[in-house]
Amino acid sequence: MKVNGEQSSEYRKNSVRGFLKETFNIIDDTDVNATIDDIKAGIPIKGQTAWVLIFSILIASAGLNTSSTAVVIGAMLISPLMGPIMGMGLSLGINDVFLLRKAVKNFAIMVALSLITSFLYFSIPVFQHETPELIARTGPDVRDVIIAFAGGLALIIAFSRRSKAITTISGVAIATALMPPLCTAGFGLATGKWHFFRGAMFLFSINTIFIATATFTIVRFLKFPFEHYLDSKRKKVISNVIYVSAFVILVPSVFFFYKLYKQTDFNQTISHFIQDQKENKGxxxxxxxxxxxxxxxxxxxxxxxxxxxxxxxxxxxxxxxxxxxxxxxxxxxxxxSEGNKKLNEDEKILLTSQKIANNQYPIAAVFEDISKEIHALDTNIVEVSYGRILKSNFNMIDTIPTFYIQWREESVDVEEKNDKIQNWLRVKTENQKLRVEAVK
Structure with a gap:
């Protein structure tokens, strides 16, 4: 009975092992030569590929400019950004310095064409307003790294299959990490907002490093053959160049991941505290x-x-x-602030607000200061107006102080933002009758 029990246990282990191998094994379905040929074919940015890149960047810029996720995704479907970056990862994985040189050259062409296209688009004055989609690409966090690395893994694994049915779809994951930052960098160049340019290029660089790292990782895991060189001395020099290049890419990627993880954790800790103060403490x-x-x-x-x-x-x-x-x-x-003898500018505005609430003099006297504070609350506000509305229920007449706020067309959650500003103004002026209305 003991022997049978041991045999049964061994059978279960083999069954589980067989199931896991069948589910997660990617080696048996790998076509090494075809994968290398496909990646090499996708590296050059010239001819039709160059034009497709230009048009995809143009579409993505328009999508970011209108905060349209659907348009950005459409641009990603046709984007050829993945070629040179996968080429860099492959060249490091198979010790091919000539392929690395070619990939780096085309990568530079890709970046230049993308920046020029987005720069020209955002140079048109009517397209120069900031949108939430653009602002979101001004700096990386740890989730951007995960998206880039996972996208790179998905694409190189899809490329390694004998069947290429999902290669194009997997390429969208690459474009997700690359296109929006490049378009945002072009926006920064066109508008002179250098913090946009610096942040977006940093995000793009981080994503590039992790996509190349993902390609390198799978290439070595699948044991792609190294490039052979007849000259042994030349082979040694090339190997050293490749190892140094891989070190320069891989070591910073670990450092950046840790740094971005800590930055994201720091920001989220603060955000949770602020949210708690708003919701539970008023x-x-x-x-x-x-x-x-x-x-x-x-x-x-x-x-x-x-x-x-x-x-x-x-x-x-x-x-x-x-x-x-x-x-x-x-x-x-x-x-x-009310009890302090020495008043700063904010405290003076407070006392003015209290006088407004007590009808000692009208809001018009400090309208400029209040309008500036309202704009500081949300930069998507285009214009602020103020008026006093007379309201009658046929028994009595009441005067309602009303602020009219015009928002940018792409602004979202306008009603919620109006309510927040209305609550803020009511606290500031100590006038619960005050109203805030959105206008077109």
Whole structure:
């Protein structure tokens, strides 16, 4: 019985092992020579490929400019961005320095054409307003790295199959990581907003490194044959060049991943704290600036005060996560300002607001200051107007102070944003009758 039990246990192990091998094995269905030929064929950016690249970047720029995800995805479906980057990963994996040189050259052509195309598009004045889709590509976080690496793995595995049925679809994952940052960099160049250009190019560079790393990883896992050289000395020199190149790519990728993970964790910790203060403590928070490199947080608050206990709890939590000596800058809580003898500009505006609430003089007297503060709350606001509406129920007449806000056409959640500004203005002016309405 014991023998039979051991045989049964061994049978189950073999069955599980066989199931896992059948499910996840990619070696048996790999066509090495065809994969190398396909990747090499996709490296050159010339002729039809160059024009397809230009048009796909143009479409993607328009999609980002209108915050249309569908249009951006459409551009990704036809984008040939993957060729040179996969070529770099392949050349490192098979020790082919000539292929590496060719891939780097075409990669430079690809970047230049993309930047020029997006630059020309965003040079047209009517296309120069910032959109959420553009702003989202001004800096990387750890999720961008995961998208790039997973996209690179998916594409090289799809390329290695004997059947190429899903290669084009897998290429969309590559374009997801590359096209939006390049278009955003072109936007930064066209508008002179260098923080857009720097952030987007950094994001593009990070994604490029991880896509190439993914290709290199699978090429070595599948044991693609190394390139042979007749001259042994030349072979040694080329091997050294390849190893140095691989080191230069792989080591920074690990460093960047760790750094971006810590930055994302830092930002999310702050965001969760701010969200908790807004939802559970009734604190209105705006002008949020999180600087991971300087370990500094800045934001302004209106309405309820943030308790010292909550701030100390945030500092302790950040310290436990390895972010020591974080500096938290908070604009003076407006509710604490009234009793101070020396008033700063914000406090003067507060007292003016209180006078408004008590009808000591009209909002028109400080309309310029209030409108600037409203614009600081959301830069998607195009115009602010103010008027007093007379309302009658046929028994009495009431006067309703009303702000009219015009939003950019691509703005989302306008009703929710209007409500937030209305709540802020009611707290600021201590007038619960005040209303905020959106206008076209």
């Amino acid at each position: 604190v209105l928070i705006f002008d949020i600036d999180k600087d991971y490199s300087k370990k500094e947080i800045s934001f302004a608050i209106i309405g309820n005060k943030i308790d010292d206990k909550d701030l100390n709890g945030l500092k302790i939590l950040l310290s436990q996560k390895g972010y020591d000596n974080v500096k938290i800058n908070i604009v003076k809580n407006y509710q604490e």
